Amino acid sequence: MGRAFVYVILGGGVAAGYAAHEFVKKDVPHGELCIISDEPVAPYERPALSKGFLLPEAPARLPSFHCCVGSNEERLTPKWYKEHGIELILGTRVKSADVKRKTLLTTAGETISYKTLIVATGARPLKLEEFGVTISDADNVCYLRNLADAQRLVNVMESSTGGNAIVIGGGYIGMECAASLVINKVNVTMVFPEAHCMGRLFTPKIASYYEEFYKSKGVKFVKGTVLTSFDSNSEGKVTAVNLRDGTKLPADMVVVGIGIRPNTSLFEGQLTLEKGGIKVNGLMQSSNASVYAVGDVAAFPVKVFGDIRRLEHVDAARKAASHAVTAIMNPDKSIDFDYLPFFYSRVFTLSWQFYGDNIGEAIHFGDYSGTTFGAYWISKGRIVGSFLEGGTKDEYEALSKMTRLKPEVDDLAELERQGLDFATTVSVKLMPSSPPTEAGSSDVVVEKPLYAWHATAGVIFAASIAAFAYWYGRRRRRL
Template sequence: MESSSGGNAIVIGGGYIGMECAASLVISRINVTMVFPEEHCMARLFTPKIASFYEEFYKSKGVKFVKGTILSSFDIDSDGKVTAVNLRDGSSLPADMVVVGIGIRPNTSLFEGQLTLEKGGIKVNGNMQSSNNSVYAVGDVATFPVKVFGESRRLEHVDSARKSARHAVTAIMERHQVDEFDYLPFFYSRVFTLSWQFYGDNVGDVVHFGDFSGGTFGAYWVKKGQLVGSFLEGGTKEEYEAIAKATKLKPEVEDLAELERQGLRFAVTVSQEPPPSSPPPRDIISSGIVLERPIYAFHATAGVVVAASIAAFAYWYGRKRRRW
């Protein structure tokens, strides 16, 4: 990067890696052009409206975008250095350096026929344990049960990698004391002066909220009447915690227009609500009468008094019969 300062960097790919690399390069005073085939950046996560905000922000920092095409070939000089990037649409971009961030596929071929594979990864249980109980898998290569979705997923993000690894180690060291991995999918990025966090799943109907002119804004995803995903840019620590908790709770959403009107306040309100109280345990006695616990001191005292009265009456009645 130091040797290319003032030069041209071409970033191939408009996903997470591409966006983070582009931000870092332009901060280092390198001219950056991003190239990707999708209609907007971060197409796997961002809605067009969210993507538009970030693209405009990146443009204000000097980043250029070339969309709808892909890398075709490189021009290389006699020293083996890339001098240009040729695109499928026929255009050519001068380059002093190239970053290719187009995603990966886990290489699971080594484990075929030895471990159970699922959804492009190694299938593991809630303790990150594969079909061979002496083999554990974590991170991008692991397909694990995601309780909030009710199905197994393979997730690609540093947070998942760190937490699944930590859980696997705990499961190995404390096998009989650890609960199954209960992970809420979480993605985040911090570039320039921006900071966003996403929790859950981006499926179903999307509802945007907030100030897209540069303030705090976000989006909810609602599927089958339940909140399943939340995105927030520019929030406080407490607000990020609120959208995480709300997404985990999967509250019902009856009116999308009302959800848009409430915006971030919806997640904050849901996160502050006390959990629903479960009914008190019940005792069933032989007579079929159902008694609710707890039995308060008043009831206990009354029982003692009644028992004492019965005992006294029995004693008096017994003595009276003997006199007869």
């Protein structure tokens, strides 16, 4: 028993939804595309799980956050897939793949064949058992990766109002879940081994701001240690967590967010792997020409930095999925993916965005006692990364454009003094005549020092505005 399709998307997360949307925009014929997912629902915007789904008032629920509402496009409900002739094979797990024969075998014994496969299998959360901690399957120990996890977390959270939640991990999931728990009137203690929260991205100064904000909301932090064991009652529920430093914390519930691992097992020994994921080229094509990979599972070339990276963020998943479909459907017109790494988060009343890379020396700017502040990262004399909390849409756009340009900086003190104004000025002054796209060709290299313009600021500023107006006018005519 089996079915055959021209295109198969394996995985039903964010990347699958955006890939399907792009296929439809490219006029894929009815009956040629299918999505195989082990989840029982059509692809949805995963960030909604740690943000809107956990809120006590007007919580996000399907169908409100099906793809592709996260990028302000149409919502792809099950009806949408049916209307466009796309087969949704839901609640189905694939147990093996044969890339030479171009077949997938499900646990139900069905063989599904394809001509082109897009692997969008995402990642799974790391479990405490992998670190030697048992009974993490207790009813009040929660993870958060899919819709079922989110619903379970809500149920446990609602039964723990006024009680104690221990959040294990200080990254994205830990920070966002901690905020939601507080809003749901649960007492929160965060535990993580790093010296500060968001250790992979934040500087100590940036992290300090968020930790102090969280403390003002009642969150407690236990840093520099890890969970070693649980205490439980006769019902098997966790009642306390024991830490390596000897601390015992009472617990009515535990939320674990200690990282993820890409789902590559189906393709190990068949495709080239790198950085923990499936290695792809600039077209998102793997070592097998008929297989593409996108999302958390893909390790792709980041042109702006000249290396291979695997990025665990929804923005990369959305854009890589669309790029892969373009490469598949229009191979003669396809160019390499040119993506600027981008991360963001929203917690409480806070909202930040990060672009580029956080290597080199960090230069902080703005009012760290207020609501708007940021940082630049300087490596080899150029800005390679930028961060901003509390910015406007235009300010974030300027930050993105400036970071892609990787401008040269000679005077770090002047950069700190100018702060956000630097990005705003550079993004207008040094943009090329055509705006870069996410699949643009090359970076703009600024060879001259940026501070030489002070003496003739008026002339250059006028020229800048004229150039921008000319570019914007051309852009408007093209739209």
